[in-house]
Amino acid sequence: MSTARRRTAHAESILGPELHARLPDIKVLLVGAGGIGCELLKNIVLTGFGKITLLDLDTIDVSNLNRQFLFRKKDVKQSKALVAAQTAGSFNPNVKITPIFANIKDTQYDIEWFQNFDLVLNALDNLDARRHVNKMCMAANVPLVESGTAGYLGQVQPLVKDLTECFDCMPKPTPKTFPVCTIRSTPSQPIHCIVWSKSYLMGQLFGEDEDASGELDEAEKQGENAQEIATLREQAQAFMSVRKALRTPSKDAAKMVFQKIFKSDIRNLLAMSDMWRSRAPPIPLEFDAILDDTFVLRQNDPSNGQNRQASTSRAANGHSSAIKDQRPLSLRDNVLLFVSSTGRLAARLQAGEEIISFDKDDDDTLDFVTASSNLRSAAYGIEGKTRWEVKEMAGNIIPAIATTNAIVSGLIVLQALHLLRKSYSSLRSVHIHANKPSVPLSAIRMCPPNPSCGVCRDTYTKVLCDPSRATLGDVVKGIMGDDTREVSVYEDKRVLSDPDWDDNFERSLESLNVSRGKLLAIADEEGEWGTITVALGLLPESYAADAPPFILPSPLPKAPRKPKQAVIPDSPVKMSTLKRSAPTDDDVEPSAKRIKVDTLSSPSKKQRLDEDGVILMDGVDDRLEDDIIVID
Numbered sequence: 001m002s003t004a005r006r007r008t009a010h011a012e013s014i015l016g017p018e019l020h021a022r023l024p025d026i027k028v029l030l031v032g033a034g035g036i037g038c039e040l041l042k043n044i045v046l047t048g049f050g051k052i053t054l055l056d057l058d059t060i061d062v063s064n065l066n067r068q069f070l071f072r073k074k075d076v077k078q079s080k081a082l083v084a085a086q087t088a089g090s091f092n093p094n095v096k097i098t099p100i101f102a103n104i105k106d107t108q109y110d111i112e113w114f115q116n117f118d119l120v121l122n123a124l125d126n127l128d129a130r131r132h133v134n135k136m137c138m139a140a141n142v143p144l145v146e147s148g149t150a151g152y153l154g155q156v157q158p159l160v161k162d163l164t165e166c167f168d169c170m171p172k173p174t175p176k177t178f179p180v181c182t183i184r185s186t187p188s189q190p191i192h193c194i195v196w197s198k199s200y201l202m203g204q205l206f207g208e209d210e211d212a213s214g215e216l217d218e219a220e221k222q223g224e225n226a227q228e229i230a231t232l233r234e235q236a237q238a239f240m241s242v243r244k245a246l247r248t249p250s251k252d253a254a255k256m257v258f259q260k261i262f263k264s265d266i267r268n269l270l271a272m273s274d275m276w277r278s279r280a281p282p283i284p285l286e287f288d289a290i291l292d293d294t295f296v297l298r299q300n301d302p303s304n305g306q307n308r309q310a311s312t313s314r315a316a317n318g319h320s321s322a323i324k325d326q327r328p329l330s331l332r333d334n335v336l337l338f339v340s341s342t343g344r345l346a347a348r349l350q351a352g353e354e355i356i357s358f359d360k361d362d363d364d365t366l367d368f369v370t371a372s373s374n375l376r377s378a379a380y381g382i383e384g385k386t387r388w389e390v391k392e393m394a395g396n397i398i399p400a401i402a403t404t405n406a407i408v409s410g411l412i413v414l415q416a417l418h419l420l421r422k423s424y425s426s427l428r429s430v431h432i433h434a435n436k437p438s439v440p441l442s443a444i445r446m447c448p449p450n451p452s453c454g455v456c457r458d459t460y461t462k463v464l465c466d467p468s469r470a471t472l473g474d475v476v477k478g479i480m481g482d483d484t485r486e487v488s489v490y491e492d493k494r495v496l497s498d499p500d501w502d503d504n505f506e507r508s509l510e511s512l513n514v515s516r517g518k519l520l521a522i523a524d525e526e527g528e529w530g531t532i533t534v535a536l537g538l539l540p541e542s543y544a545a546d547a548p549p550f551i552l553p554s555p556l557p558k559a560p561r562k563p564k565q566a567v568i569p570d571s572p573v574k575m576s577t578l579k580r581s582a583p584t585d586d587d588v589e590p591s592a593k594r595i596k597v598d599t600l601s602s603p604s605k606k607q608r609l610d611e612d613g614v615i616l617m618d619g620v621d622d623r624l625e626d627d628i629i630v631i632d
């Protein structure tokens with residue numbers, strides 16, 4: 001037996017000769033080369049897949065090395081796709097892995113590009129990219145295996161257009177929320193202070209210069225304490241001056257920010273005596289006294305974690321074995337960290353960075369959030385957290401478990417093989433509970449598509465065009481042909497026209513920022529007929545310059561009549577309940593209302609908070625599970 005034969009003997013006997021012989025020619029796209037992606041790449045290479053395209057936008061971080069076994073320390077800062085392809089390529093001399101170091105959302109990865117593949121495997125970590133790939137696969141009619149893990153939990157879901165539900169068939173659960181005043185003025189847990197610092201304070205100081213009044217008006221409408229809202233409004237005004245200080249070279253900017261946030265704002269809140277009848281009032285912090293070690297926060301207060309830490313921190317500092325990030329921080333440590341991180345962030349603003357938002361891997365922002373959330377906690381008598389803990393909580397991290405990734409990756413291959421065999425009745429959505437030995441796996445039959453899904457029920461078609469010359473009207477009228485129904489046209493969440501407003505019809509697609517890779521949705525105004533979604537591609541190079549600047553599909557697509565109503569059973573665990581994926585503004589039902597705009601404005605603060613998994617004002621009783629923000 002030759003070496004090559006011996007290498008594949010097991011795979012061949014498991015797969016059967018027919019499928020085994022096909023695998024070298026199957027073109028598979030693997031999106032993501034992280035925890036699942038590395039494991040899955042190894043699996044598909046060893047199974048015998050021969051033509052693999054591996055795409056990932058990121059570079060290798062030291063923190064990936066504990067579970068992304070295709071990477072070594074020497075590879076840190078290199079492209080994940082390139083290194084993974086190189087390492088796994090050596091496992092099988094017959095495999096061709098094409099690595100791509102890019103974002104799957106880049107417009108060159110359009111429907112035509114997706115149609116090059118027989119199968120797509122997702123190994124992503126965020127909802128936005130997952131939804132994008134789902135849409136592209138539905139439009140290109142390429143089967144997709146979706147997957148995700150969160151600690152001990154995992155899920156694998158094969159998705160086939162017209163046969164199974166797609167990733168977007170079911171609305172995603174709303175993120176966990178906190179009422180506005182819990183975040184803004186009455187925190188009771190460390191997480192409230194962390195969310196305040198990460199989502200509110202960072203935005204106020206280092207984010208876009210915008211007005212919080214809309215959000216506060218809304219809070220007032222919802223019946224929140226009017227006096228409290230008025231105070232919050234005053235605070236918002238005062239933020240303007242500290243924002244300015246941070247943007248001009250000054251030694252005292254950090255102290256000025258400190259005085260405003262931890263002294264005057266707290267004093268203002270204290271003035272509202274009725275707020276503190278049933279709650280312990282916060283204590284304003286004294287900058288100089290803390291640095292001199294003369295500040296007494298709360299005497300004999302057992303809940304005062306940070307005073308306790310203050311007394312032990314000297315000892316902890318002295319311990320050479322103490323791990324920096326896990327060291328308890330005293331009040332003084334937090335003030336020093338606040339000053340240094342505010343200084344670093346201010347320097348970045350002055351060097352031209354316009355907006356700085358929290359990123360758990362950006363030390364300056366992590367230090368700032370650690371220090372400011374701990375200082376706020378101290379003022380409210382809440383225990384402090386170490387930098388390590390803040391990173392976990394603010395980064396919404398559930399520790400990744402290599403075993404769960406390995407189980408998921410194995411199951412992805414099994415589902416992929418069912419798809420290639422077209423044994424659709426064998427397809428299963430599989431849920432993994434790796435910490436429940438009695439029922440570690442549950443397999444569920446696939447649900448049919450949700451008839452009112454705004455993604456997989458669309459009729460997809462393609463128009464090739466020169467976006468600088470073709471107009472919106474060319475495409476819409478061309479696709480509608482002699483059909484005279486009233487339609488609205490959308491690109492993502494933008495409304496480009498509706499039956500009473502067709503001003504954009506004369507404009508070129510380019511001027512509307514609609515080009516290759518974008519999708520135009522033509523929706524029936526009455527909602528009786530399905531939506532036609534047009535994928536835009538480029539004209540062939542040989543196309544005559546004097547011919548019309550677009551090529552319409554032939555025959556023209558016809559959307560089916562929409563069913564009256566749809567009731568689809570929910571599946572027990574949704575991919576979206578799996579963590580480690582930040583929700584985006586897309587985190588709404590697919591058919592949710594769209595915004596009528598010519599140019600998209602920047603997201604509001606409210607929206608940014610939503611993206612962080614926090615919606616202001618909802619359910620006062622919402623609680624956190626294990627101090628982790630379950631965000632989607």
Ligand SMILES: Nc1ncnc2c1ncn2[C@@H]1O[C@H](COP(=O)(O)OP(=O)(O)OP(=O)(O)O)[C@@H](O)[C@H]1O
Binds near residue numbers: 056057102
């Ligand atoms: N839009 C995208 N295009 C291409 N690759 C993406 C996109 N979004 C996410 N990814 C990749 O998907 C992979 C997901 O892997 P994983 O969940 O293990 O995340 P990680 O970044 O490696 O680890 P962690 O987030 O836990 O530090 C990452 O390598 C990430 O770069």
Ligand SMILES: [Zn+2]
Binds near residue numbers: 165166167168170457
């Ligand atoms: Zn769907």
